[in-house]
Amino acid sequence: xxxxxxxxxxxxxxxxxxxxxxxxxxxxxxxxxxxxxxxxxxxxxxxxxxxxxxxxxxxxxxxxxxxxxxxxxxxxxxxxxxxxxxxxxxxxxxxxxxxxxxxxxxxxxxxxxxxxxxxxxxxxxxxxxxxxxxxxxxxxxxxxxxxxxxxxxxxxxxxxxxxxxxxxxxxxxxxxxxxxxxxxxxxxxxxxxxxxxxxxxxxxxxxxxxxxxxxxxxxxxxxxxxxxxxxxxxxxxxxxxxxxxxxxxxxxxxxxxxxxxxxxxxxxxxxxxxxxxxxxxxxxxxxxxxxxxxxxxxxxxxxxxx
Amino acid sequence: xxxxxxxxxxxxxxxxxxxxxxxxxxxxxxxxxxxxxxxxxxxxxxxxxxxxxxxxxxxxxxxxxxxxxxxxxxxxxxxxxxxxxxxxxxxxxxxxxxxxxxxxxxxxxxxxxxxxxxxxxxxxxxxxxxxxxxxxxxxxxxxxxxxxxxxxxxxxxxxxxxxxxxxxxxxxxxxxxxxxxxxxxxxxxxxxxxxxxxxxxxxxxxxxxxxxxxxxxxxxxxxxxxxxxxxxxxxxxxxxxxxxxxxxxxxxxxxxxxxxxxxxxxxxxxxxxxxxxxxxxxxxxxxxx
Numbered sequence: 001x002x003x004x005x006x007x008x009x010x011x012x013x014x015x016x017x018x019x020x021x022x023x024x025x026x027x028x029x030x031x032x033x034x035x036x037x038x039x040x041x042x043x044x045x046x047x048x049x050x051x052x053x054x055x056x057x058x059x060x061x062x063x064x065x066x067x068x069x070x071x072x073x074x075x076x077x078x079x080x081x082x083x084x085x086x087x088x089x090x091x092x093x094x095x096x097x098x099x100x101x102x103x104x105x106x107x108x109x110x111x112x113x114x115x116x117x118x119x120x121x122x123x124x125x126x127x128x129x130x131x132x133x134x135x136x137x138x139x140x141x142x143x144x145x146x147x148x149x150x151x152x153x154x155x156x157x158x159x160x161x162x163x164x165x166x167x168x169x170x171x172x173x174x175x176x177x178x179x180x181x182x183x184x185x186x187x188x189x190x191x192x193x194x195x196x197x198x199x200x201x202x203x204x205x206x207x208x209x210x211x212x213x214x215x216x217x218x219x220x221x222x223x224x225x226x227x228x229x230x231x232x233x234x235x236x237x238x239x240x241x242x243x244x245x246x247x248x249x250x251x252x253x254x255x256x257x258x259x260x261x262x263x264x265x266x267x268x269x270x271x272x273x274x275x276x277x278x279x280x281x282x283x284x285x286x287x288x289x290x291x292x293x294x295x296x297x298x299x300x301x302x303x304x305x306x
Numbered sequence: 307x308x309x310x311x312x313x314x315x316x317x318x319x320x321x322x323x324x325x326x327x328x329x330x331x332x333x334x335x336x337x338x339x340x341x342x343x344x345x346x347x348x349x350x351x352x353x354x355x356x357x358x359x360x361x362x363x364x365x366x367x368x369x370x371x372x373x374x375x376x377x378x379x380x381x382x383x384x385x386x387x388x389x390x391x392x393x394x395x396x397x398x399x400x401x402x403x404x405x406x407x408x409x410x411x412x413x414x415x416x417x418x419x420x421x422x423x424x425x426x427x428x429x430x431x432x433x434x435x436x437x438x439x440x441x442x443x444x445x446x447x448x449x450x451x452x453x454x455x456x457x458x459x460x461x462x463x464x465x466x467x468x469x470x471x472x473x474x475x476x477x478x479x480x481x482x483x484x485x486x487x488x489x490x491x492x493x494x495x496x497x498x499x500x501x502x503x504x505x506x507x508x509x510x511x512x513x514x515x516x517x518x519x520x521x522x523x524x525x526x527x528x529x530x531x532x533x534x535x536x537x538x539x540x541x542x543x544x545x546x547x548x549x550x551x552x553x554x555x556x557x558x559x560x561x562x563x564x565x566x567x568x569x570x571x572x573x574x575x576x577x578x579x580x581x582x583x584x585x586x587x588x589x590x591x592x593x594x595x
Contacts (some may be wrong), residue, residue: 073422213562221429223438225564226321227556252429253441 036152039082041091041100044132044276044285045117045141049090051281052145052163056156057088063097066249066277075099083107088148090141093118096129113148120144127212130274133199135178138282142167174286178203181294188297191235191262193255194218194247197272200289201245206297209241218247224254236262242297243268249275270296313554321440322553325567328442328450329545332502333515335454337523337541338461339499340516341534342492344524346472350400351388351493353513354407355500358384360434360509361410362501364417367430374446377509378453378501384410385497389490437508437568439549450502457502460495464488469530506545507568515541518575522582544574 035058040046046061053059060082063073083089083100084107091100093116104114117131118124120140131137146164150157186205192198195215201208214232217224224232235241236258244262246255248271262269270293276285316322343352362380363373384406391402414434421430429438442450470478471485479485496516503512523537548571556564 218429221432223429223432223441223566225556225562226319226325226440226553227315227562227564229321229440230315230319253433253438253443254429 036088036149037082037086038088039086039090041089041097042132042275043278044282045090045092046278047276047280047282048138048141048167049088049145051167052142052160053149054159054163056153056159057149061278062100063275064278066273066275073097073099075103079103080107084109087112087152088145089114090145091116092129092131094124094126094129094131096131113152115141115144115148117141127216128195128198130196130199132282133197133203135175135200135203138174138286139168139171142171170283174283174290177287177290181290185294185297188242189240190297191232191241191244191258191267192246193244193258194250194274196247196250196274197245197289197293200272200293204290204293206293209235218250218252218255221252229254232258233261236265236267239265239267241267243270243293245270245272245293245296247271248273268296268299313557316550316553319553322549324442324444324447325439325549326546328447329439329506329549329571330542331451331454332506333519333541333545334538335457336499336503336512336515337519337537338534339457339496340518340541341520341523341537342461342465342468342472343496343516344520345469346492348399348493348496349513349517351403352496352500352516354388354403354410355381355384355497356504356509356512357407357414358387358410358497359501359504359512361413361417363434363504363509364414364421364430367421367434368417372446373433374449374501374505377504378498380410381497381501381504382494385493389493433508434504435508435510436566437504437506437511439506439567440552442505446505450505453498453502457495457498460491464491464495468492507571511568511572514572514575515545518572518579519544522575522579525579525582525586527586540578541575544571544578548572548574 034056036053036056038046038049038053038057038059040049040059040061041063043061043064043066046059046064049057050059062075062079062082080103083103089100089104089112091097091114096118100114104112116124117137117140118126118129121131121134121137123131123134142164146160149160153160182203182205187207189207189209190201192201192208192210192215195212196219198208198215211228211231214224214228217228236244244258244267246259246269259269272289272293273285276282280288340352343349359377359381362376362378362383364376365371365380366373366376387406387409388399388402391405418431418434432438433441467478467483468488470481471483471488475485500509500512500516503515506512507515519541520533520537522540523533526533526536528536549567551574552565552567552570555570556562
């Protein structure tokens with residue numbers, strides 16, 4: 001089997017997109033005069049677009065349901081319409097949201113700007129596509145979005161620059177939290193079900209003991225080999241890890257079994273999300289995720305005797 | 307045991323134990339049922355039942371039921387639909403089978419789409435279509451064993467009249483065999499069997515276990531008892547070896563990418579068929595010389 005990453009799959013034929021566009025504009029989200037239509041492929045990127053663009057943009061997010069597995073995303077005709085009218089699009093790239101490229105190609109619009117986070121972060125070939133968990137991503141993206149919006153609406157350049165500065169200063173709180181957490185949890189071994197949080201674990205100084213093959217198999221929706229499952233179970237049974245960090249949005253019978261095993265053997269189980277809830281902002285989302293992981297890890301440290 | 311056949315940890319791995327047990331038991335039942343399926347020229351119906359099992363498995367994934375329950379109930383409902391549309395005559399049988407197959411595949415597409423929209427379970431498509439033998443739970447193992455015993459008992463009871471009805475329906479009817487009732491009962495048995503083998507190979511490949519070993523056994527061309535025995539032995543061997551090969555393949559490449567177990571089992575079934583054909587061809591040449 002080829003080692004690789006599958007982005008969300010699209011079962012949507014190009015013809016379907018074209019058909020939807022022909023059938024017209026009913027149900028298209030309302031974009032007020034003077035507003036720039038922008039689309040974030042994932043909620044977390046859409047939030048950055050909204051925070052920089054403020055009252056001059058109308059934002060929509062394509063993958064926005066934290067209760068489902070984003071890798072199984074299937075684009076609808078409504079999404080095709082949103083993308084058709086967008087002037088600025090932010091997507092993850094690196095194969096994670098390849099459906100965006102297909103829809104963009106089906107609705108080509110020369111004036112449209114597409115920002116790929118993978119390109120911005122020079123990670124176009126990264127094995128782990130969950131790039132938003134790199135602490136540098138949101139800063140880089142905020143800067144890039146501000147520049148693009150200034151080009152699209154030069155009249156509001158000062159406004160966008162101000163919002164960019166506000167975003168960057170609030171992001172500093174996330175970096176401070178990361179630094180102070182790192183001092184407390186650095187070097188702790190953890191097991192994981194999926195590569196979703198790997199970049200964050202790295203930033204926190206955690207040691208991820210799970211084989212990459214296992215993470216990739218779960219991410220790609222194929223069965224991990226019995227050997228790798230045995231390795232994972234060994235990590236939990238031998239208490240060689242502080243916690244099992246699982247993707248709260250991607251579960252399989254293997255990951256469910258591991259969570260049960262961890263609970264039965266007093267190894268902490270900590271959830272991590274893949275897609276941000278549309279009700280949150282990236283700063284608080286990051287702070288919450290860091291706090292959840294830290295609490296889960298240190299709870300085990302303090303009650304280590306039990 | 308040589309190292310190349312048995313890689314480290316094979317005997318101590320719980321997933322392998324369950325895999326071999328479920329694989330062999332299901333292969334034995336499938337090979338037995340499959341022999342009648344091939345004799346009655348119902349291979350196409352067997353394949354269609356597998357497609358209905360797909361819809362059942364996908365529906366189970368949607369509602370959070372066990373995949374086995376979904377596969378079996380899907381296939382049984384499909385068998386009922388086929389019987390209801392009418393399968394008395396061979397010609398009608400193909401049409402009824404085709405209609406049910408199309409409808410079921412459409413439903414599978416809908417269910418798998420809804421699964422992707424509404425659940426966090428990303429492995430459902432893979433599990434339903436191609437199986438996850440190494441992930442079978444111990445509860446499922448016991449259910450598979452129980453259902454297999456029941457199937458074997460039913461087959462033992464209807465085996466003789468079924469064979470009679472398959473070979474010569476008119477003579478069987480004249481001798482008082484309830485031909486159509488036996489046929490309905492057998493379709494049901496076949497449906498449950500397809501549901502079971504979907505657990506081993508996934509629904510798309512489950513016909514391989516039903517048709518492959520009996521096809522090989524029939525080519526060996528001996529008496530009925532010997533053919534049945536050969537069919538069961540070939541099926542069991544393919545299932546058990548397939549599990550071992552899949553486990554071992556982890557160590558074959560430095561990347562440690564193991565081959566999927568359903569691929570290994572199907573590859574061995576095809577290999578058996580090829581070897582049997584080769585052997586027959588060789589024998590025919592010797593006779594001619």
